[in-house]
Amino acid sequence: MKIMIIGATGRTGKELVSLALNQGNEVVAFVRHPQKISPAENLTVVQGELTNTSLLSESLVGCDAVLVTLGNSISNSSASLFSFAIPNIIEAMSISKVKRIISLSALGVGSTYQNTRYPYRLGATTFLKGNFADHEAGEAKLRTSKLIWTTIHPGPLFNGNATENPTVKIATNSIKMPRAPRTYREDVAKVMLDSVNDKRTFGQKILMCSKQAN
Numbered sequence: 001m002k003i004m005i006i007g008a009t010g011r012t013g014k015e016l017v018s019l020a021l022n023q024g025n026e027v028v029a030f031v032r033h034p035q036k037i038s039p040a041e042n043l044t045v046v047q048g049e050l051t052n053t054s055l056l057s058e059s060l061v062g063c064d065a066v067l068v069t070l071g072n073s074i075s076n077s078s079a080s081l082f083s084f085a086i087p088n089i090i091e092a093m094s095i096s097k098v099k100r101i102i103s104l105s106a107l108g109v110g111s112t113y114q115n116t117r118y119p120y121r122l123g124a125t126t127f128l129k130g131n132f133a134d135h136e137a138g139e140a141k142l143r144t145s146k147l148i149w150t151t152i153h154p155g156p157l158f159n160g161n162a163t164e165n166p167t168v169k170i171a172t173n174s175i176k177m178p179r180a181p182r183t184y185r186e187d188v189a190k191v192m193l194d195s196v197n198d199k200r201t202f203g204q205k206i207l208m209c210s211k212q213a214n
Helices: 011-022 053-060 082-096 110-115 120-124 129-143 185-195
Strands: 002-006 026-031 043-047 065-068 100-104 148-154 166-170 204-212
Touching: 002 011, 011 026, 011 185, 026 053, 053 082, 065 082, 082 100, 082 129, 100 129, 100 185, 110 129, 110 204, 129 148, 148 185, 166 185, 185 204
Parallel strands: 002 026, 002 065, 026 043, 065 100, 100 148, 148 204
Antiparallel strands: 166 204
């Protein structure tokens, strides 16, 4: 499988690149700062901005899917990112005729707020409010596009070893995630890759955390 990863130099993106390559996939990393990513076999690094839809679409030729792990820095967490990046990605995918996209979101974004519990949900309505609104603005564009989309909604992200059996659920109104939904980036990477060809995830919001599932 050949995939493009957008956000490959971030903490979750690096885990995703590593796992994708270890699984034998071909990876195209579309990045602003190529010096932040180590060369590897089956890895093609393309330097570019997401505003350059021409270069993005050219780099997508031959890819089976796009995996997005973009995120703002903590110091600038509420800046507009998804609201401008996702429409550009949609345009480039349309040009290159790539249909499948999996985008990393967060638990509490949009309708997944109803899947949260106190005290986590308090953050979704206070210091995370601007960041979550930006996520939702971009994801709303995905939902009205002609792409085969999936959004992944983990709790707060941490480094740590992958969980043997993390909690992963398709979002429905009746599901409540743990009060402290700590999530490891390795688990997120695996769920994103597993979702690429899993038709059950097409057009779905996927809730997850690293607490062992029952």
